[in-house]
Amino acid sequence: MHFEYYDKDGIVVIQIKGRLDAGNVAALKSKYRELSVNKHNFVFDLSEMEYVDSTGLGSIVSCLKSATEAGGDVKLACLKDKPRMIFEITRAYKIFDIFDDLDAAIEAFTIQ
Amino acid sequence: MDIKLLAVDDEKFNLLLLQEALKNEGVEVNPCSSADKALELIKNNNFDVALLDVIMPGIDGFELRKLIREYDPRLPIIYLTAIVDTIDNDLIEKISEDKFTYYMKKPFVRDELVRQIKNAVESRRSEDQTHQYYSGLEKDLSLASEVQRLLIPDWIVLEDDILISSIYEPSKKVSGDMFDIIKLGPGKYFLFIGDIAGHGIQAALYMSAVQSVIKMIIGLGNGKIATHEILNRLNWIFCTELGQDNYMTCIVAIFDFNCNHLEFFSAGHPSIFEFNNESGKINVLNPKNKGGIPVGWDKNYEYHEGDSVSVSFRDDSIFFASTDGSFEITNQKDEMLGIEKMLQLLESIAPSQESPVIPYRVREALPQMGYDVAEDDICIISIKRVQRNQADGTKRLSNAFLR
Numbered sequence: 001m002h003f004e005y006y007d008k009d010g011i012v013v014i015q016i017k018g019r020l021d022a023g024n025v026a027a028l029k030s031k032y033r034e035l036s037v038n039k040h041n042f043v044f045d046l047s048e049m050e051y052v053d054s055t056g057l058g059s060i061v062s063c064l065k066s067a068t069e070a071g072g073d074v075k076l077a078c079l080k081d082k083p084r085m086i087f088e089i090t091r092a093y094k095i096f097d098i099f100d101d102l103d104a105a106i107e108a109f110t111i112q
Numbered sequence: 113m114d115i116k117l118l119a120v121d122d123e124k125f126n127l128l129l130l131q132e133a134l135k136n137e138g139v140e141v142n143p144c145s146s147a148d149k150a151l152e153l154i155k156n157n158n159f160d161v162a163l164l165d166v167i168m169p170g171i172d173g174f175e176l177r178k179l180i181r182e183y184d185p186r187l188p189i190i191y192l193t194a195i196v197d198t199i200d201n202d203l204i205e206k207i208s209e210d211k212f213t214y215y216m217k218k219p220f221v222r223d224e225l226v227r228q229i230k231n232a233v234e235s236r237r238s239e240d241q242t243h244q245y246y247s248g249l250e251k252d253l254s255l256a257s258e259v260q261r262l263l264i265p266d267w268i269v270l271e272d273d274i275l276i277s278s279i280y281e282p283s284k285k286v287s288g289d290m291f292d293i294i295k296l297g298p299g300k301y302f303l304f305i306g307d308i309a310g311h312g313i314q315a316a317l318y319m320s321a322v323q324s325v326i327k328m329i330i331g332l333g334n335g336k337i338a339t340h341e342i343l344n345r346l347n348w349i350f351c352t353e354l355g356q357d358n359y360m361t362c363i364v365a366i367f368d369f370n371c372n373h374l375e376f377f378s379a380g381h382p383s384i385f386e387f388n389n390e391s392g393k394i395n396v397l398n399p400k401n402k403g404g405i406p407v408g409w410d411k412n413y414e415y416h417e418g419d420s421v422s423v424s425f426r427d428d429s430i431f432f433a434s435t436d437g438s439f440e441i442t443n444q445k446d447e448m449l450g451i452e453k454m455l456q457l458l459e460s461i462a463p464s465q466e467s468p469v470i471p472y473r474v475r476e477a478l479p480q481m482g483y484d485v486a487e488d489d490i491c492i493i494s495i496k497r498v499q500r501n502q503a504d505g506t507k508r509l510s511n512a513f514l515r
Contacts, residue, residue: 054309090380
């Protein structure tokens with residue numbers, strides 16, 4: 001797994017690429033902690049996240065918890081089919097705003 | 113540092129030098145002048161390190177190393193040799209073949225020799241400690257696995273009204289999956305199936321704790337508590353006392369065979385399926401995906417009665433519950449089995465097999481279909497009503513709560 005990140009209109013976009021699982025969640029959490037010192041609104045671009053296991057999903061939830069405690073949010077964009085199944089079964093849509101389009105996810109922060 | 117050293121050299125002068133060089137360094141030098149004598153000493157002593165000459169009459173240093181390795185595969189061996197100066201690649205290669213072999217040139221520098229000996233011994237002792245630690249961990253894991261098996265119902269359980277069969281397969285020695293059946297009263301049973309995020313001993317410990325909490329909640333409710341209330345209490349305890357940064361998907365279900373009624377609540381967990389003998393079809397009992405989020409995601413989350421699923425069933429219905437590991441199994445092309453294929457499989461097997469056999473038949477079929485990469489724990493349960501006059505013998509409900 002590796003990720004890239006950039007700022008767009010004051011929102012931090014983190015692009016997660018590859019597999020997000022027990023072996024590498026620490027890296028995501030560490031990077032999130034680093035970026036969230038000054039920013040609290042994030043979009044996770046999942047268009048290249050091939051696979052997520054329960055620990056990986058837990059790390060994304062953990063980021064959401066941290067963001068909301070700081071008055072911000074984490075929105076998700078472009079879920080692929082395989083990870084989408086785990087998000088649907090767990091009803092993650094009840095706590096996450098999930099978008100099919102990255103720009104729509106970013107724009108949602110302005111509409112809020 | 114006390115070190116017991118074996119020194120092998122056919123020249124007495126070299127042995128004398130070593131003894132004198134090392135006499136005040138906490139090293140007990142055991143000299144010998146031939147490979148035969150060296151092997152005799154190796155058999156009868158525990159050395160920390162051996163210093164060998166390479167060139168000796170008869171058995172040379174490398175042959176001696178091979179023989180020593182039969183008694184002690186990891187004894188550090190230091191070759192003292194003059195011929196390294198010629199940059200003989202064969203020699204270096206032979207020395208390097210063995211992970212626990214080092215070399216020093218002759219004539220040696222005393223301080224360097226002492227340092228090399230102590231480093232070699234320390235490295236070996238550190239590795240021994242690591243080896244012992246991991247052996248201990250393996251033993252603990254094996255014990256944890258046995259204990260976990262005791263906490264899960266037997267692979268087949270026959271009670272007055274219910275026949276349950278299960279396949280329970282940790283991906284590692286211990287599992288984050290768990291299920292339990294508790295009798296609430298005549299004809300009434302509580303089923304719990306859950307899946308802690310992660311694997312291994314941490315997940316297994318959480319699951320054991322959850323099992324105790326569930327029994328406590330059921331007990332306090334006198335067996336009359338509703339499924340959403342169970343989850344609300346479980347979620348609160350999980351978030352405040354257990355979970356920290358963890359979570360669990362689960363189903364809590366109540367089977368009432370007095371009126372053939374099932375109520376269940378899914379907290380982020382795959383639905384219970386029913387095989388209808390009349391239609392020959394598998395029904396997803398929760399087609400609208402009613403339910404809540406996993407336990408542990410939000411301590412303030414409320415599970416509402418309206419999100420539970422209530423269904424009536426036939427006497428001959430067979431129910432299936434599982435954790436997601438069973439349909440997240442993949443083939444060599446990384447294609448997931450998926451829920452749809454799992455349902456097709458169940459539907460094809462259920463008409464012709466007795467219900468206890470079905471989970472095993474499913475598990476057996478998966479690698480035959482090419483789905484043989486299981487990264488997660490697998491747990492598949494079948495549940496069937498048993499007519500009271502057909503009950504024949506009893507196996508224990510391992511955690512029965514009798515009213």
